[in-house]
Amino acid sequence: MNRVAVVEDQPRLSALLVKALVNAGIEADIFDQMEPASLAASNNAYAVLVIDRGLPDGDGLDLVRRLRATDIRTPCLMLTARDALHDRVEGLESGADDYLTKPFSMDEFVARVRALMRRPPTLQSLTPEFGDIQIRPAEGCMACGPETVTLAPAELQIMIVLIRSGGTTVRRSALEAAAWGIGDAVTPNAPRCRNAPTKEKTSGDQLRPANRQRARVWLCASLSPAQHVAWLRSCYAPTWQR
Numbered sequence: 001m002n003r004v005a006v007v008e009d010q011p012r013l014s015a016l017l018v019k020a021l022v023n024a025g026i027e028a029d030i031f032d033q034m035e036p037a038s039l040a041a042s043n044n045a046y047a048v049l050v051i052d053r054g055l056p057d058g059d060g061l062d063l064v065r066r067l068r069a070t071d072i073r074t075p076c077l078m079l080t081a082r083d084a085l086h087d088r089v090e091g092l093e094s095g096a097d098d099y100l101t102k103p104f105s106m107d108e109f110v111a112r113v114r115a116l117m118r119r120p121p122t123l124q125s126l127t128p129e130f131g132d133i134q135i136r137p138a139e140g141c142m143a144c145g146p147e148t149v150t151l152a153p154a155e156l157q158i159m160i161v162l163i164r165s166g167g168t169t170v171r172r173s174a175l176e177a178a179a180w181g182i183g184d185a186v187t188p189n190a191p192r193c194r195n196a197p198t199k200e201k202t203s204g205d206q207l208r209p210a211n212r213q214r215a216r217v218w219l220c221a222s223l224s225p226a227q228h229v230a231w232l233r234s235c236y237a238p239t240w241q242r
Contacts, residue, residue: 005044007052021113068094080100133163
């Protein structure tokens with residue numbers, strides 16, 4: 001959908017933004033508060049959300065957090081007069097995709113909107129999940145329910161690739177590239193050797209029995225897609241929640 005939602009409470013600025021978008025062939029809907037904007041973003045597949053941080057009913061960044069929490073991945077461009085580094089970092093870490101500080105030119109504004117429209121519609125989470133297993137790269141660990149297990153860097157990268165594969169077969173070369181890069185020489189048995197301690201971490205004494213079996217992720221790249229999906233699904237059978 002070639003339509004943008006503009007969340008801006010200043011009538012003059014919102015009119016200028018919409019005019020610039022329309023001149024570029026992009027239609028826009030205007031909202032001056034977070035609540036109607038949140039409802040519209042939840043029910044419509046906007047190409048981009050343009051959100052001002054200073055809104056009458058709160059910080060526009062809270063709207064972004066709310067949308068991301070409900071798995072709405074529409075690209076967001078934040079508009080704000082806050083140009084401090086920590087403000088920009090906070091905006092990006094909270095789920096915004098771009099940050100434009102006031103004052104700005106309309107040409108740059110339209111260019112940034114177009115850049116966001118070119119992005120793929122599905123964004124990858126920084127903390128990939130499957131069932132109740134979550135990989136936390138920033139912390140270097142894997143979580144299963146309330147428990148966590150520390151992973152070595154190579155183990156961490158291998159687990160990220162496998163969790164994100166969605167049950168499809170992962171080539172050995174892809175695991176090697178993820179764990180060790182493309183420039184390092186890797187022995188043929190390296191992925192198997194690296195996966196061995198990871199299996200122990202997901203099935204050994206570091207997790208309580210209730211979570212131990214659910215946390216076993218099959219780390220063999222030779223499984224067919226059907227076998228991979230069946231194994232992962234079996235790891236989360238409701239009967240294992242006892």
